[in-house]
Amino acid sequence: MDEFQRQPPLFCELWSLCRDYQGGALAGDLCEDLCVAGRLRYRRCLYYERGKKVLQADWRGRPVILKSKEEAFSSFRPPGLMEDQAEDGGQGFPEAELLLLGAGEYAVEYLAAGSPHHRALFPLDGASRGQAQAVSDMALSFLDLVRHFDNDFSHRLHLCDVKPENFAIRRDFTVVAIDVDMAFFEPKMREILEQNCTGDEDCNFFDCFSKCDLRVNKCGAQRVNSNLQVVCDKIFRHWFSSTLQSSAISFQLQRQLREAVQECADPGSPQRTAPTMFWRLQRLLQAALRELREAEK
Structure with missing residues (x-):
């Protein structure tokens, strides 16, 4: 040989x-x-x-x-x-x-891919900043990604498989989508969702949900949840469901963040409230970063 x-x-x-x-x-x-x-x-x-x-x-x-x-x-x-x-x-x-x-x-x-085995979902080894600041930076970057997918193409891009493994972070803690096999533009999304059904559970395509019209036993072509709702549920809830490991963020602001994320992650929240929730989360995360930076001075 x-x-x-x-x-x-x-x-x-x-x-x-x-x-x-x-x-x-x-x-x-x-x-x-x-x-x-x-x-x-x-x-x-x-x-x-x-x-x-x-x-x-x-x-x-x-x-x-x-x-x-x-x-x-x-x-x-x-x-x-x-x-x-x-x-x-x-x-x-x-x-x-x-x-x-x-x-x-x-x-x-x-890039450093995410994993549910990481305490912060993404590897933060060697980060010069604390975990609370890194999480806040990544959360703001996720919001930018959601806004980009919702607004910057000729059709909205729907993310139907949101999990840490499908994203990665750069050294500056900006988030990058690395696996978009389950991302679909609006026309294809409507085609996927509009299927026969006997109940709402038949209208769930991974993280993209629709409603069953029992009068015709057909799923609606319109997605009833949003990219932001799924990111809040699958990513933000892990970060903000408990107290962040930093006393530099005030208790009141941490409570406001937890409440906002829980409301955002609720699948019953109508999609029309997504823009309002987006700006509320962005404002709270920016306030958290300001408090963290002030604490460093």
Whole structure:
């Protein structure tokens, strides 16, 4: 058995990709660094199941994550098929899909993912600030993320699987969504929710809820909860259901935060109250940060 045959399967797969690149069958922004310059180095496999691969690598001295949902490069449709479709009078492919079809692997920054096993849901090891300040910063960043998903696209983006593992934090405690497989824009969300039903429980799609109209036994197409309500329930409730570990935040403000989060997390709260609740939480979190900073002086 030669040296190549003794290598682990994923190493052999990367070698195969480089062979395709050097033969002119494959192109990409990372190929030169991986196959020629040696600036992209494979470290370990983080996940490999049913063709979905998540690898850790070092790219120019920085840790990155490489992800792919295809089993092999041959799984992608050849560009010639897209050209033929356009010539036949088809609608062609959106630019975003063309980009996805043209990339067998793509790199994202390496971040500290959340976990229910962490006391604060996210690793805070080495944080220069206290836990209360880190939690307040992360909570404000979650609010920014919710506002972005609700307002900054042509359609609202619904998060249907909110849990710590699907988010990560940067060193400045800003939050990043790292797994959005269960995120859907409004038109698709309405299509998913509008199903047959005999009760409201049939209208729950993970963290996205609808109501059953018993007159026609059909779930409503309109989601009745919101991204903010789910974030309050799955994330904020863990942080603010008890006293924060800092005497620098006044008891009155901590009580107001607990009450606001409990009200926000209540699935019975109508979606129309979400904007008011958003600004209330933002104001309370900003006040908590001011008290913490004042205590440091």
